Amino acid sequence: MSDRLAGQSALVTGAGRGIGRAIAERLAAEGAAVLVADIDLAAAEDTARAITDSGAAASACQVDVSQRASVAVMVATAAARQGRLDIAVSNAGIMDRMPFLEMTDEFWQRLLGINLTGGFLCGQEAARQMVAQGGGGRIILVASNSGLFGGRGRAAYGASKAGLINLTQSMAIELAAHDIRVNAVAPGPIKTRPEQGDEPPPSVMSRMPMARFGRPEEVAAVAAFLAAEESSFVTGHVYGADGGYTVAGIMEG
Numbered sequence: 001m002s003d004r005l006a007g008q009s010a011l012v013t014g015a016g017r018g019i020g021r022a023i024a025e026r027l028a029a030e031g032a033a034v035l036v037a038d039i040d041l042a043a044a045e046d047t048a049r050a051i052t053d054s055g056a057a058a059s060a061c062q063v064d065v066s067q068r069a070s071v072a073v074m075v076a077t078a079a080a081r082q083g084r085l086d087i088a089v090s091n092a093g094i095m096d097r098m099p100f101l102e103m104t105d106e107f108w109q110r111l112l113g114i115n116l117t118g119g120f121l122c123g124q125e126a127a128r129q130m131v132a133q134g135g136g137g138r139i140i141l142v143a144s145n146s147g148l149f150g151g152r153g154r155a156a157y158g159a160s161k162a163g164l165i166n167l168t169q170s171m172a173i174e175l176a177a178h179d180i181r182v183n184a185v186a187p188g189p190i191k192t193r194p195e196q197g198d199e200p201p202p203s204v205m206s207r208m209p210m211a212r213f214g215r216p217e218e219v220a221a222v223a224a225f226l227a228a229e230e231s232s233f234v235t236g237h238v239y240g241a242d243g244g245y246t247v248a249g250i251m252e253g
């Protein structure tokens with residue numbers, strides 16, 4: 001593993017498990033000190049312990065990304081513990097489905113509140129910290145390929161992720177003057193839980209060129225690239241990590 005993030009201070013939300021955990025582990029393995037934030041404090045502590053046991057730097061923090069005060073405390077904690085904040089990864093999110101005609105206000109608000117407002121709050125609080133410390137930084141939002149096309153039962157989830165993609169673009173434009181780059185990662189089907197089975201369902205496999213689940217580490221590698229100096233002229237973009245799922249059209253015949 002390279003040390004291309006040596007001396008950097010990072011935070012990752014939703015890092016108690018799944019993709020967020022893989023991103024936290026990857027940033028730490030490349031030399032960053034990482035604040036591992038999650039609404040599930042025990043899970044965040046488990047991730048942080050695994051990182052420190054490997055000899056890298058991390059600590060845990062509880063956060064509810066849908067709440068301004070909680071996000072502000074998380075960013076202040078990163079700055080206090082790690083001296084500053086260079087990299088913020090807004091990954092925390094929830095996925096749930098409901099038919100559009102039955103979708104309740106409560107369902108809609110919950111998905112939008114965590115996924116989209118969460119990205120806004122994390123991005124804004126992180127950016128304010130970066131500007132206050134003199135500018136420079138990278139913000140990475142974890143969107144989804146569901147933000148790039150429609151899906152059955154996914155009106156709220158897809159809208160939240162499409163919102164994150166446009167938020168990425170607008171933040172990139174406004175924050176460029178402060179030398180803060182903003183990009184998004186849009187994962188395809190990633191295996192984060194045993195109950196997902198060995199391969200994606202047939203409806204996904206039929207338009208999945210690489211014909212398998214992605215691994216959280218494969219999303220983390222893209223996030224690490226966007227966090228590193230190697231991507232120094234990249235801002236405002238959305239990077240798929242999806243085995244070709246988003247670009248697949250006619251697959252047979």
Ligand SMILES: NC(=O)c1ccc[n+]([C@@H]2O[C@H](COP(=O)([O-])OP(=O)(O)OC[C@H]3O[C@@H](n4cnc5c(N)ncnc54)[C@H](O)[C@@H]3O)[C@@H](O)[C@H]2O)c1
Pocket residue numbers: 013014015016017018019020037038039040043063064065066091092093094095114142143144145186187188189190191192
């Ligand atoms: N797994 C996939 O196939 C996939 C595909 C596309 C996009 N994504 C996106 O990637 C991100 C991570 O997905 P995952 O599969 O690792 O999910 P996951 O459910 O395994 O983990 C999500 C983490 O976020 C935390 N979390 C939930 N609500 C929170 C809140 N309000 N504040 C702080 N933390 C909170 C959870 O405790 C959990 O640790 C999500 O934004 C998801 O939408 C996942």
